Amino acid sequence: xxxxxxxTSLLGLCFxxxxxxxxxxxxxxxxxSIVLIESTRKQYDYLQPWSKRMKSGQKTGIVVGEREILxxxxxxxxxxxxxxxxxxxxxxxxxxxxxxxxxxNLALVTTTDESFWRDLTPAKLDSAIPSEASLQILRWRExxxxxxxxxxxxxxxxxxxxxxxxxxxLETSTEMRGNGWGEPLVANSHVVGIVxxxxxxxxxxxxxxxVTSILEARKKGTxxxxxxxxxYWQPGENPASLAAVKLEGEPRGVLVIDVxxxxxxxxxxxxxxxxxxxxxxxxxxxxxxxxxxxxxxxxLENLSTRRKWAGDDLKIKISRDGKILxxxxxxxxxxxxxSLLPDAVFDQEPEYLIVGGLVFQPLTDTFLQSWGPxxxxxxxxxxxxxxxxxxxxxxxxxxxxxxxxxxxINIGYQEIKYLVLEKFNGQPVRKLADIRTALEKSTTGFHIxxxxxxxxxxxxxxxxxxxxxxxxxxxxxxxxxxxxxxIASPDAKPASAGAN
Numbered sequence: 001x002x003x004x005x006x007x008t009s010l011l012g013l014c015f016x017x018x019x020x021x022x023x024x025x026x027x028x029x030x031x032x033s034i035v036l037i038e039s040t041r042k043q044y045d046y047l048q049p050w051s052k053r054m055k056s057g058q059k060t061g062i063v064v065g066e067r068e069i070l071x072x073x074x075x076x077x078x079x080x081x082x083x084x085x086x087x088x089x090x091x092x093x094x095x096x097x098x099x100x101x102x103x104x105n106l107a108l109v110t111t112t113d114e115s116f117w118r119d120l121t122p123a124k125l126d127s128a129i130p131s132e133a134s135l136q137i138l139r140w141r142e143x144x145x146x147x148x149x150x151x152x153x154x155x156x157x158x159x160x161x162x163x164x165x166x167x168x169x170l171e172t173s174t175e176m177r178g179n180g181w182g183e184p185l186v187a188n189s190h191v192v193g194i195v196x197x198x199x200x201x202x203x204x205x206x207x208x209x210x211v212t213s214i215l216e217a218r219k220k221g222t223x224x225x226x227x228x229x230x231x232y233w234q235p236g237e238n239p240a241s242l243a244a245v246k247l248e249g250e251p252r253g254v255l256v257i258d259v260x261x262x263x264x265x266x267x268x269x270x271x272x273x274x275x276x277x278x279x280x281x282x283x284x285x286x287x288x289x290x291x292x293x294x295x296x297x298x299x300l301e302n303l304s305t306r307r308k309w310a311g312d313d314l315k316i317k318i319s320r321d322g323k324i325l326x327x328x329x330x331x332x333x334x335x336x337x338x339s340l341l342p343d344a345v346f347d348q349e350p351e352y353l354i355v356g357g358l359v360f361q362p363l364t365d366t367f368l369q370s371w372g373p374x375x376x377x378x379x380x381x382x383x384x385x386x387x388x389x390x391x392x393x394x395x396x397x398x399x400x401x402x403x404x405x406x407x408x409i410n411i412g413y414q415e416i417k418y419l420v421l422e423k424f425n426g427q428p429v430r431k432l433a434d435i436r437t438a439l440e441k442s443t444t445g446f447h448i449x450x451x452x453x454x455x456x457x458x459x460x461x462x463x464x465x466x467x468x469x470x471x472x473x474x475x476x477x478x479x480x481x482x483x484x485x486x487i488a489s490p491d492a493k494p495a496s497a498g499a500n
Contacts, residue, residue, distance in 0.1 A: 030147075033123040034184065036088065036140045037061045037071055037095065037109060040081040042349075046367045047402070049350035049359075050481045054080070059181035060139045061109055062191060063122050069095075069109040070211070071182040072196050073102050074161055077346035084111055086120060088140040102346055103163040103226045103334050104214055105196055105206070126190040127209035127294065133187040137176055137195060137203065148176035150185060150203065157299040160206075161196045164343055165226045165334050166301035168292075170205040179203050209294060213307050227310040227331025229301060231270050232258040236286040245273050246322030253277040253319070254288045254300070260390050262332075269327050271320065278317035279303045304331055340391040340398060341365050351432050353485040355439065355447065356462050356471040357405040358413070362432050363398040363420065380418045382454045399429050401451070401460075405479055409462055409471035416460075420452040433487050439464075 036058055043055040061069040061084070069084070076082075082095035093116045100107040111117075129135070135150040150172040157166050161180075170193045172185065178198070185193035185205045193205030217223035233254040236242055242251055256274040270276075277283070282290040284300050292298045292306070308314065310333030318325050336343045342364045350367075353360045361367060363383060371379040386398050401419040404410055421429040424438040425448055439447070442464035449460040462468060472484050 029189070030123075030138050030184075030186065031087065031145050032119055032121045033063045034138055034140065034145065035061045035063065035069060035120070036085040037069070037182070038083040038085070038092070039075050039079055040083075041075065042078040042080060044078070044350050046350050046361070046370045049352040049361060049486070050483070052349070057181075060183045062182070062184050062194070063120050064125065064215075065122055067110045067117060068098075068122075070194070070215075071107050071109060072161070072194065073100050073105045073107045074181070074196070076100060076107050077102065082109060084109070084116060085140075086116065088145060089143040099218065101214070101225070102336075102344070103160070103165055105161045105163070106211060106214060123184065124190045125192075125208040125212050127192055127207045128190075129187050129192050135172060135185060135187050135192070137172075137174055137179060137183050137185055139179070139181075139183045146176070148174055150174040150176070153202070155207070155295040155298065157302045158204075161204075162344065163226070163334060163336070165228050165305065166299070167226075167305040168207055168210055168295055168298060168302050170207045172203045172205065173201050174203055175201065176203075207295075210305070217307075217309060223309055224312075224333065225310045226334050227304050227308060227312065228334045229304050230260060230262075230332050231256055231268070233276065233288065233300075235288055236275060242275065245275055245319065247275050247319045248322065251286050253284050253286065261392075263391065263393055263396070269329050270316075270318070273320075275319040276300070276316060277319060277324070278315075280306075280308070280314050280316075310334065337397075338391065339387070340389045340395070341368075341387050342397070348488055349486055351487050352402075353432055353435055353487065354405070354472055354475060354481070355435070356409045356468045357407040357475045358401060358410060358449075358460070358462070359403045359405065360399055360421070360432060360435055361402045363400040367400070367402075382452075382456075383418055383420065386420065395430060397431050399432050399435065401449070405475045407471045407475050407478075409467060413460060413462075416457055419454070419456060421449065422452050423450040424448075433490075436485070436487065 038058050040054060040056045042052050044052050057075050059071055061071040064070040076097060083092040084095040085092050093111045093113050095109050095111045098108050098110050135152055136147055137150050138145060138147050153171040153173055156169050156171060158169055159166055179195045180198040183195040184191045185195055192208050194211060195203050195205045197204040214223060233256050236251055236253050236255050239251050241255055253275045256270050256272055258272060259268045259270050279300060280303055284290055288300050289297045290300055308331060310331055312331050314329045316327050316329050318327060345364055345366050351362050368379040368384060369375045399421045403417045404413050406414045424435050425441045427438040445464055446461050447464045451458050476484055
Protein backbone atom coordinates (compact mmCIF):
# COMPACT_ATOMS: atom_id res chain seq x y z
CA UNK A 1 0.00 0.00 0.00
CA UNK A 2 2.83 2.36 0.92
CA UNK A 3 4.61 1.53 -2.35
CA UNK A 4 1.40 2.36 -4.24
CA UNK A 5 1.17 5.77 -2.51
CA UNK A 6 4.82 6.52 -3.33
CA UNK A 7 4.23 5.51 -6.97
CA THR A 8 1.11 7.72 -7.15
CA SER A 9 3.03 10.67 -5.71
CA LEU A 10 5.86 10.15 -8.20
CA LEU A 11 3.39 10.01 -11.07
CA GLY A 12 1.72 13.21 -9.82
CA LEU A 13 5.08 14.98 -9.66
CA CYS A 14 5.89 13.70 -13.13
CA PHE A 15 2.64 15.04 -14.57
CA UNK A 16 3.19 18.40 -12.82
CA UNK A 17 6.69 18.53 -14.27
CA UNK A 18 5.39 17.77 -17.76
CA UNK A 19 2.67 20.41 -17.40
CA UNK A 20 5.21 22.97 -16.21
CA UNK A 21 7.49 22.04 -19.11
CA UNK A 22 4.59 22.44 -21.56
CA UNK A 23 3.75 25.86 -20.13
CA UNK A 24 7.38 26.91 -20.34
CA UNK A 25 7.56 25.77 -23.97
CA UNK A 26 4.32 27.63 -24.71
CA UNK A 27 5.69 30.76 -23.02
CA UNK A 28 8.80 30.48 -25.15
CA UNK A 29 6.65 30.61 -28.28
CA UNK A 30 4.71 33.64 -26.99
CA UNK A 31 7.91 35.52 -26.14
CA UNK A 32 8.19 36.49 -29.82
CA SER A 33 4.68 38.00 -29.88
CA ILE A 34 4.46 39.84 -26.57
CA VAL A 35 6.33 43.09 -25.90
CA LEU A 36 6.63 45.58 -23.07
CA ILE A 37 5.35 49.14 -23.50
CA GLU A 38 6.49 52.02 -21.30
CA SER A 39 4.35 55.15 -21.37
CA THR A 40 5.35 58.50 -19.92
CA ARG A 41 2.51 60.98 -19.63
CA LYS A 42 1.41 64.20 -18.00
CA GLN A 43 -0.58 63.71 -14.82
CA TYR A 44 -2.84 66.62 -13.99
CA ASP A 45 -4.18 67.66 -10.61
CA TYR A 46 -7.73 68.85 -11.26
CA LEU A 47 -7.93 70.49 -7.83
CA GLN A 48 -4.89 72.57 -8.82
CA PRO A 49 -5.35 72.63 -12.60
CA TRP A 50 -2.29 74.83 -13.25
CA SER A 51 0.05 72.16 -11.92
CA LYS A 52 1.17 68.90 -13.51
CA ARG A 53 3.79 66.22 -13.07
CA MET A 54 5.08 63.33 -15.12
CA LYS A 55 4.10 59.72 -14.58
CA SER A 56 5.56 56.56 -16.13
CA GLY A 57 4.08 53.08 -16.26
CA GLN A 58 4.46 49.81 -18.09
CA LYS A 59 1.91 47.67 -19.88
CA THR A 60 1.75 44.78 -22.31
CA GLY A 61 1.49 44.85 -26.09
CA ILE A 62 0.71 42.07 -28.57
CA VAL A 63 2.21 41.97 -32.07
CA VAL A 64 -0.81 41.54 -34.36
CA GLY A 65 0.41 42.53 -37.82
CA GLU A 66 3.19 44.05 -39.85
CA ARG A 67 4.71 46.70 -37.58
CA GLU A 68 1.55 46.75 -35.43
CA ILE A 69 1.33 46.23 -31.68
CA LEU A 70 -2.07 46.01 -30.04
CA UNK A 71 -2.67 47.21 -26.50
CA UNK A 72 -5.28 48.99 -24.41
CA UNK A 73 -5.69 52.77 -24.57
CA UNK A 74 -5.54 53.04 -20.78
CA UNK A 75 -2.65 55.25 -19.57
CA UNK A 76 -1.78 56.33 -23.13
CA UNK A 77 -3.66 59.62 -22.86
CA UNK A 78 -1.69 62.85 -22.30
CA UNK A 79 1.39 60.91 -23.36
CA UNK A 80 4.78 62.48 -24.01
CA UNK A 81 6.92 59.41 -24.70
CA UNK A 82 6.36 55.78 -25.72
CA UNK A 83 9.14 53.17 -25.47
CA UNK A 84 9.11 49.52 -26.53
CA UNK A 85 11.10 46.54 -25.31
CA UNK A 86 11.15 42.96 -26.55
CA UNK A 87 12.44 39.89 -24.76
CA UNK A 88 11.65 41.40 -21.35
CA UNK A 89 15.03 43.07 -20.92
CA UNK A 90 17.74 45.09 -22.65
CA UNK A 91 17.38 47.84 -25.23
CA UNK A 92 14.41 50.18 -25.45
CA UNK A 93 13.07 51.51 -28.78
CA UNK A 94 11.15 54.76 -29.26
CA UNK A 95 7.55 53.99 -30.18
CA UNK A 96 4.57 55.90 -31.47
CA UNK A 97 0.79 55.53 -31.18
CA UNK A 98 -0.60 55.24 -34.70
CA UNK A 99 -4.27 54.84 -33.74
CA UNK A 100 -6.20 55.07 -30.50
CA UNK A 101 -9.85 54.76 -29.51
CA UNK A 102 -10.44 55.67 -25.89
CA UNK A 103 -14.10 54.65 -26.01
CA UNK A 104 -13.22 51.09 -27.05
CA ASN A 105 -10.02 51.15 -24.93
CA LEU A 106 -7.84 50.03 -27.83
CA ALA A 107 -4.64 51.36 -29.39
CA LEU A 108 -2.08 50.42 -32.02
CA VAL A 109 1.60 51.19 -31.42
CA THR A 110 4.61 50.94 -33.74
CA THR A 111 8.25 51.92 -34.16
CA THR A 112 10.13 52.86 -37.32
CA ASP A 113 13.31 51.08 -36.19
CA GLU A 114 13.61 47.95 -38.35
CA SER A 115 15.83 46.16 -35.82
CA PHE A 116 12.97 46.00 -33.32
CA TRP A 117 10.83 43.82 -35.58
CA ARG A 118 13.45 41.12 -36.14
CA ASP A 119 12.41 37.75 -34.68
CA LEU A 120 8.93 39.02 -33.75
CA THR A 121 5.88 37.18 -35.09
CA PRO A 122 2.21 38.25 -35.05
CA ALA A 123 -0.14 36.48 -32.66
CA LYS A 124 -3.45 35.00 -33.80
CA LEU A 125 -6.68 36.31 -32.29
CA ASP A 126 -9.65 33.96 -31.95
CA SER A 127 -12.51 34.19 -29.46
CA ALA A 128 -13.44 30.51 -29.57
CA ILE A 129 -12.69 28.88 -26.21
CA PRO A 130 -12.98 25.05 -26.37
CA SER A 131 -14.49 23.59 -23.22
CA GLU A 132 -11.30 21.63 -22.51
CA ALA A 133 -8.93 24.55 -23.17
CA SER A 134 -6.61 25.82 -20.48
CA LEU A 135 -6.65 29.63 -20.25
CA GLN A 136 -3.44 31.48 -19.43
CA ILE A 137 -2.50 35.12 -18.82
CA LEU A 138 0.97 36.19 -19.96
CA ARG A 139 3.16 39.24 -19.32
CA TRP A 140 6.78 40.23 -19.02
CA ARG A 141 7.92 40.57 -15.43
CA GLU A 142 11.49 41.05 -14.20
CA UNK A 143 12.94 39.85 -17.49
CA UNK A 144 10.85 36.67 -17.64
CA UNK A 145 7.61 35.88 -19.42
CA UNK A 146 5.21 35.13 -16.58
CA UNK A 147 2.57 32.56 -17.44
CA UNK A 148 -0.31 31.91 -15.06
CA UNK A 149 -3.44 29.82 -15.32
CA UNK A 150 -6.86 31.47 -15.47
CA UNK A 151 -10.29 29.88 -15.11
CA UNK A 152 -13.19 30.98 -17.32
CA UNK A 153 -16.11 32.37 -15.30
CA UNK A 154 -18.66 33.95 -17.63
CA UNK A 155 -19.44 36.36 -20.43
CA UNK A 156 -21.19 39.51 -19.29
CA UNK A 157 -22.22 42.90 -20.67
CA UNK A 158 -20.97 45.92 -18.78
CA UNK A 159 -19.35 49.31 -19.26
CA UNK A 160 -15.84 49.51 -20.64
CA UNK A 161 -12.79 50.64 -18.71
CA UNK A 162 -12.62 54.18 -20.16
CA UNK A 163 -16.19 54.81 -21.30
CA UNK A 164 -19.76 54.07 -20.26
CA UNK A 165 -20.44 52.09 -23.45
CA UNK A 166 -21.70 48.61 -22.62
CA UNK A 167 -20.28 45.66 -24.56
CA UNK A 168 -19.49 41.99 -24.05
CA UNK A 169 -16.73 41.18 -21.55
CA LEU A 170 -14.97 37.92 -20.69
CA GLU A 171 -14.49 37.24 -16.98
CA THR A 172 -11.90 34.86 -15.55
CA SER A 173 -10.53 33.97 -12.15
CA THR A 174 -6.78 33.82 -11.48
CA GLU A 175 -4.27 33.90 -8.65
CA MET A 176 -2.13 36.30 -10.68
CA ARG A 177 -2.23 39.89 -9.40
CA GLY A 178 -1.64 43.30 -10.93
CA ASN A 179 -3.34 42.60 -14.26
CA GLY A 180 -5.44 44.93 -16.37
CA TRP A 181 -2.77 46.46 -18.60
CA GLY A 182 -3.26 44.78 -21.94
CA GLU A 183 -2.13 41.25 -21.00
CA PRO A 184 -3.18 38.58 -23.52
CA LEU A 185 -5.55 35.87 -22.36
CA VAL A 186 -4.60 32.85 -24.44
CA ALA A 187 -5.97 29.37 -25.19
CA ASN A 188 -4.73 26.78 -27.68
CA SER A 189 -2.07 29.09 -29.14
CA HIS A 190 -4.58 31.89 -29.79
CA VAL A 191 -5.31 35.18 -28.05
CA VAL A 192 -8.93 34.94 -26.90
CA GLY A 193 -9.04 38.20 -24.96
CA ILE A 194 -7.15 41.28 -23.79
CA VAL A 195 -7.22 41.90 -20.05
CA UNK A 196 -8.40 45.43 -19.26
CA UNK A 197 -9.16 45.34 -15.52
CA UNK A 198 -8.80 43.26 -12.37
CA UNK A 199 -10.78 43.31 -9.13
CA UNK A 200 -9.48 40.85 -6.57
CA UNK A 201 -9.08 37.52 -8.34
CA UNK A 202 -11.50 38.45 -11.16
CA UNK A 203 -9.96 39.62 -14.43
CA UNK A 204 -12.08 41.31 -17.09
CA UNK A 205 -10.99 40.97 -20.70
CA UNK A 206 -12.27 42.22 -24.05
CA UNK A 207 -13.04 39.14 -26.19
CA UNK A 208 -10.96 38.78 -29.34
CA UNK A 209 -14.04 38.96 -31.60
CA UNK A 210 -14.94 42.40 -30.21
CA VAL A 211 -11.37 43.58 -30.79
CA THR A 212 -10.94 42.09 -34.27
CA SER A 213 -14.30 43.42 -35.48
CA ILE A 214 -13.09 46.94 -34.70
CA LEU A 215 -9.65 46.42 -36.24
CA GLU A 216 -11.12 44.92 -39.41
CA ALA A 217 -13.68 47.73 -39.75
CA ARG A 218 -10.88 50.26 -39.28
CA LYS A 219 -8.89 48.72 -42.14
CA LYS A 220 -11.95 48.81 -44.39
CA GLY A 221 -12.65 52.43 -43.46
CA THR A 222 -16.10 51.61 -42.07
CA UNK A 223 -15.34 52.15 -38.38
CA UNK A 224 -16.99 55.36 -37.18
CA UNK A 225 -16.63 54.84 -33.46
CA UNK A 226 -18.84 52.99 -30.99
CA UNK A 227 -22.56 53.54 -30.95
CA UNK A 228 -24.92 53.10 -28.02
CA UNK A 229 -28.60 52.95 -27.13
CA UNK A 230 -29.75 56.38 -25.95
CA UNK A 231 -33.03 55.16 -24.45
CA TYR A 232 -33.86 53.71 -21.05
CA TRP A 233 -35.86 50.55 -20.50
CA GLN A 234 -37.18 48.27 -17.79
CA PRO A 235 -37.76 44.50 -17.86
CA GLY A 236 -41.13 43.33 -19.13
CA GLU A 237 -41.59 40.90 -16.26
CA ASN A 238 -44.80 42.49 -14.97
CA PRO A 239 -47.78 41.24 -17.03
CA ALA A 240 -49.84 44.20 -15.81
CA SER A 241 -47.34 46.66 -17.33
CA LEU A 242 -47.41 44.85 -20.68
CA ALA A 243 -51.21 44.69 -20.59
CA ALA A 244 -51.34 48.43 -19.93
CA VAL A 245 -49.51 49.08 -23.21
CA LYS A 246 -51.80 46.61 -25.04
CA LEU A 247 -49.22 43.90 -25.80
CA GLU A 248 -51.10 40.73 -26.67
CA GLY A 249 -49.86 37.18 -26.28
CA GLU A 250 -47.16 35.78 -24.04
CA PRO A 251 -45.05 38.27 -22.00
CA ARG A 252 -41.93 39.23 -23.92
CA GLY A 253 -39.68 42.17 -24.60
CA VAL A 254 -38.78 45.21 -22.51
CA LEU A 255 -40.62 48.47 -21.91
CA VAL A 256 -39.11 51.80 -22.98
CA ILE A 257 -39.49 54.25 -20.08
CA ASP A 258 -37.54 57.30 -21.28
CA VAL A 259 -36.03 58.67 -24.49
CA UNK A 260 -33.96 61.81 -23.73
CA UNK A 261 -34.39 64.66 -26.20
CA UNK A 262 -31.50 65.18 -28.62
CA UNK A 263 -29.67 68.47 -29.01
CA UNK A 264 -30.06 68.26 -32.78
CA UNK A 265 -31.20 65.90 -35.47
CA UNK A 266 -34.61 64.32 -36.16
CA UNK A 267 -37.10 63.36 -33.44
CA UNK A 268 -36.35 60.04 -31.70
CA UNK A 269 -37.71 56.89 -33.32
CA UNK A 270 -38.63 55.18 -30.05
CA UNK A 271 -41.15 56.55 -27.58
CA UNK A 272 -41.92 55.87 -23.91
CA UNK A 273 -44.32 52.92 -23.51
CA UNK A 274 -42.96 51.18 -26.61
CA UNK A 275 -42.24 47.48 -26.06
CA UNK A 276 -39.02 46.31 -27.74
CA UNK A 277 -39.56 42.77 -29.02
CA UNK A 278 -36.64 42.22 -31.39
CA UNK A 279 -33.35 43.98 -32.23
CA UNK A 280 -31.36 43.16 -35.37
CA UNK A 281 -33.15 39.84 -35.71
CA UNK A 282 -32.64 38.75 -32.09
CA UNK A 283 -35.71 38.19 -29.91
CA UNK A 284 -35.62 40.06 -26.59
CA UNK A 285 -36.97 38.31 -23.51
CA UNK A 286 -38.61 39.92 -20.50
CA UNK A 287 -35.25 40.20 -18.71
CA UNK A 288 -33.80 42.26 -21.54
CA UNK A 289 -31.60 39.41 -22.76
CA UNK A 290 -31.11 37.78 -26.15
CA UNK A 291 -29.31 34.61 -27.24
CA UNK A 292 -25.97 35.44 -28.85
CA UNK A 293 -24.66 32.75 -31.23
CA UNK A 294 -21.13 33.17 -29.85
CA UNK A 295 -21.58 34.06 -26.17
CA UNK A 296 -25.00 32.73 -25.14
CA UNK A 297 -27.44 34.83 -23.09
CA UNK A 298 -26.42 38.50 -23.05
CA UNK A 299 -28.11 41.78 -22.19
CA LEU A 300 -29.58 43.66 -25.17
CA GLU A 301 -27.12 46.58 -24.71
CA ASN A 302 -24.50 44.44 -26.43
CA LEU A 303 -26.42 44.68 -29.72
CA SER A 304 -25.31 48.32 -30.04
CA THR A 305 -21.67 47.18 -30.35
CA ARG A 306 -22.06 43.74 -31.93
CA ARG A 307 -20.35 44.46 -35.28
CA LYS A 308 -22.32 47.71 -35.47
CA TRP A 309 -20.85 51.20 -35.37
CA ALA A 310 -22.06 54.74 -34.86
CA GLY A 311 -24.34 55.77 -37.70
CA ASP A 312 -25.36 52.20 -38.60
CA ASP A 313 -29.04 51.31 -38.88
CA LEU A 314 -30.61 48.68 -36.64
CA LYS A 315 -33.96 47.08 -37.36
CA ILE A 316 -36.10 47.03 -34.21
CA LYS A 317 -39.49 45.36 -33.87
CA ILE A 318 -41.72 47.10 -31.33
CA SER A 319 -45.25 47.06 -30.04
CA ARG A 320 -46.83 50.52 -29.86
CA ASP A 321 -50.40 50.89 -28.63
CA GLY A 322 -51.01 47.23 -29.44
CA LYS A 323 -49.67 47.44 -33.01
CA ILE A 324 -46.54 45.59 -34.11
CA LEU A 325 -44.19 47.94 -36.00
CA UNK A 326 -40.77 47.63 -37.63
CA UNK A 327 -38.66 50.76 -37.14
CA UNK A 328 -35.14 51.74 -38.18
CA UNK A 329 -32.97 52.99 -35.35
CA UNK A 330 -29.76 54.87 -36.23
CA UNK A 331 -27.07 54.27 -33.63
CA UNK A 332 -25.91 57.58 -32.13
CA UNK A 333 -22.18 58.02 -31.63
CA UNK A 334 -20.84 57.83 -28.12
CA UNK A 335 -18.88 60.93 -27.14
CA UNK A 336 -17.62 61.92 -23.71
CA UNK A 337 -19.49 65.22 -23.94
CA UNK A 338 -22.86 63.65 -24.74
CA SER A 339 -23.80 64.23 -21.11
CA LEU A 340 -24.03 67.46 -19.12
CA LEU A 341 -20.90 66.49 -17.22
CA PRO A 342 -18.36 65.07 -19.71
CA ASP A 343 -17.32 61.54 -18.76
CA ALA A 344 -13.64 62.22 -19.47
CA VAL A 345 -11.27 64.80 -20.90
CA PHE A 346 -8.20 63.25 -22.54
CA ASP A 347 -5.21 64.79 -24.33
CA GLN A 348 -6.07 68.27 -23.09
CA GLU A 349 -4.84 70.33 -20.16
CA PRO A 350 -7.43 71.13 -17.49
CA GLU A 351 -9.22 74.41 -18.16
CA TYR A 352 -9.38 77.08 -15.47
CA LEU A 353 -9.80 80.82 -14.98
CA ILE A 354 -8.67 82.91 -12.00
CA VAL A 355 -10.47 86.18 -11.24
CA GLY A 356 -9.28 88.03 -8.12
CA GLY A 357 -8.34 84.70 -6.51
CA LEU A 358 -11.63 83.00 -7.42
CA VAL A 359 -10.88 79.82 -9.38
CA PHE A 360 -13.43 78.70 -11.99
CA GLN A 361 -13.33 75.32 -13.77
CA PRO A 362 -15.57 73.21 -16.02
CA LEU A 363 -17.53 70.65 -14.01
CA THR A 364 -16.64 67.20 -15.36
CA ASP A 365 -16.48 63.62 -14.12
CA THR A 366 -12.68 63.94 -14.32
CA PHE A 367 -12.85 66.80 -11.82
CA LEU A 368 -15.11 64.74 -9.51
CA GLN A 369 -12.72 61.78 -9.73
CA SER A 370 -10.29 63.86 -7.66
CA TRP A 371 -12.20 62.44 -4.68
CA GLY A 372 -10.72 59.01 -5.33
CA PRO A 373 -11.98 55.57 -6.43
CA UNK A 374 -15.29 56.04 -4.61
CA UNK A 375 -15.83 59.52 -6.10
CA UNK A 376 -19.48 58.83 -6.91
CA UNK A 377 -20.14 58.53 -3.19
CA UNK A 378 -17.50 60.86 -1.74
CA UNK A 379 -17.65 63.88 -4.08
CA UNK A 380 -19.88 66.80 -2.98
CA UNK A 381 -23.51 65.95 -3.59
CA UNK A 382 -24.33 69.39 -4.99
CA UNK A 383 -21.77 68.71 -7.74
CA UNK A 384 -22.50 65.03 -8.42
CA UNK A 385 -26.19 65.93 -8.62
CA UNK A 386 -25.62 67.31 -12.13
CA UNK A 387 -24.61 63.85 -13.36
CA UNK A 388 -28.33 63.11 -13.41
CA UNK A 389 -29.18 66.17 -15.50
CA UNK A 390 -29.57 66.08 -19.27
CA UNK A 391 -27.44 68.19 -21.61
CA UNK A 392 -29.52 70.77 -23.47
CA UNK A 393 -28.92 73.54 -26.00
CA UNK A 394 -29.58 76.09 -23.27
CA UNK A 395 -27.20 74.36 -20.83
CA UNK A 396 -24.60 72.21 -22.65
CA UNK A 397 -22.20 72.16 -19.68
CA UNK A 398 -21.63 73.51 -16.17
CA UNK A 399 -18.93 75.67 -14.57
CA UNK A 400 -17.94 75.48 -10.91
CA UNK A 401 -16.25 77.91 -8.52
CA UNK A 402 -13.82 75.30 -7.20
CA UNK A 403 -11.90 77.33 -4.59
CA UNK A 404 -10.78 80.80 -3.50
CA UNK A 405 -7.08 81.71 -3.22
CA UNK A 406 -7.06 84.29 -0.39
CA UNK A 407 -6.35 87.95 -1.15
CA UNK A 408 -7.56 91.22 0.32
CA ILE A 409 -10.00 91.64 -2.56
CA ASN A 410 -11.91 88.44 -1.63
CA ILE A 411 -11.97 88.80 2.16
CA GLY A 412 -15.02 86.97 3.51
CA TYR A 413 -15.12 84.50 0.65
CA GLN A 414 -11.97 82.49 1.42
CA GLU A 415 -13.82 79.41 2.71
CA ILE A 416 -16.34 79.02 -0.12
CA LYS A 417 -15.87 76.35 -2.77
CA TYR A 418 -17.69 73.94 -5.06
CA LEU A 419 -20.44 76.35 -6.12
CA VAL A 420 -22.04 75.88 -9.55
CA LEU A 421 -22.48 79.09 -11.53
CA GLU A 422 -25.63 80.38 -13.20
CA LYS A 423 -24.70 83.93 -14.21
CA PHE A 424 -21.67 86.23 -14.29
CA ASN A 425 -22.43 89.96 -14.56
CA GLY A 426 -25.93 89.08 -15.68
CA GLN A 427 -24.72 86.79 -18.49
CA PRO A 428 -25.70 83.08 -18.41
CA VAL A 429 -22.67 80.82 -17.86
CA ARG A 430 -22.79 77.85 -20.26
CA LYS A 431 -19.04 77.28 -20.56
CA LEU A 432 -15.84 78.67 -19.05
CA ALA A 433 -15.22 81.04 -21.98
CA ASP A 434 -18.48 82.83 -21.11
CA ILE A 435 -16.83 84.20 -17.97
CA ARG A 436 -13.98 85.70 -20.02
CA THR A 437 -16.57 87.52 -22.11
CA ALA A 438 -18.62 88.61 -19.08
CA LEU A 439 -15.56 90.14 -17.37
CA GLU A 440 -15.83 93.07 -19.79
CA LYS A 441 -19.51 93.64 -19.05
CA SER A 442 -19.40 95.02 -15.53
CA THR A 443 -21.47 98.23 -15.43
CA THR A 444 -21.37 98.85 -11.66
CA GLY A 445 -17.64 98.60 -10.90
CA PHE A 446 -18.22 95.17 -9.38
CA HIS A 447 -18.35 91.62 -10.69
CA ILE A 448 -21.63 90.00 -9.65
CA UNK A 449 -21.54 86.20 -9.61
CA UNK A 450 -24.80 84.26 -9.20
CA UNK A 451 -24.69 80.61 -8.20
CA UNK A 452 -27.06 77.69 -8.59
CA UNK A 453 -29.55 77.29 -5.78
CA UNK A 454 -28.15 75.18 -2.97
CA UNK A 455 -27.69 75.24 0.78
CA UNK A 456 -24.76 77.62 0.39
CA UNK A 457 -24.02 81.13 -0.88
CA UNK A 458 -26.05 82.31 -3.88
CA UNK A 459 -24.35 85.63 -4.72
CA UNK A 460 -20.74 86.83 -4.73
CA UNK A 461 -19.59 90.40 -5.35
CA UNK A 462 -15.99 91.54 -5.87
CA UNK A 463 -14.47 94.73 -7.26
CA UNK A 464 -13.93 94.93 -11.01
CA UNK A 465 -11.47 96.87 -13.11
CA UNK A 466 -7.83 97.68 -12.19
CA UNK A 467 -8.15 96.48 -8.57
CA UNK A 468 -9.38 93.05 -9.66
CA UNK A 469 -6.61 92.72 -12.25
CA UNK A 470 -3.97 93.75 -9.70
CA UNK A 471 -5.37 91.22 -7.22
CA UNK A 472 -5.22 88.49 -9.84
CA UNK A 473 -1.55 89.22 -10.50
CA UNK A 474 -0.79 89.18 -6.76
CA UNK A 475 -2.45 85.76 -6.45
CA UNK A 476 -0.51 84.38 -9.42
CA UNK A 477 2.79 85.55 -7.95
CA UNK A 478 1.98 84.40 -4.42
CA UNK A 479 1.03 80.86 -5.48
CA UNK A 480 3.57 80.47 -8.28
CA UNK A 481 0.95 80.17 -11.03
CA UNK A 482 2.26 80.97 -14.51
CA UNK A 483 -0.99 81.97 -16.25
CA UNK A 484 -4.30 83.34 -15.02
CA UNK A 485 -6.29 81.07 -17.32
CA UNK A 486 -6.19 78.20 -19.75
CA ILE A 487 -9.18 77.75 -22.05
CA ALA A 488 -8.97 75.26 -24.89
CA SER A 489 -9.56 76.53 -28.40
CA PRO A 490 -13.12 75.96 -29.66
CA ASP A 491 -11.53 74.13 -32.61
CA ALA A 492 -9.63 71.72 -30.33
CA LYS A 493 -10.43 68.12 -31.30
CA PRO A 494 -11.86 66.11 -28.39
CA ALA A 495 -10.56 62.64 -27.62
CA SER A 496 -12.63 60.32 -29.78
CA ALA A 497 -12.49 57.24 -31.96
CA GLY A 498 -9.50 57.22 -34.25
CA ALA A 499 -7.80 60.23 -32.66
CA ASN A 500 -4.03 60.21 -32.27
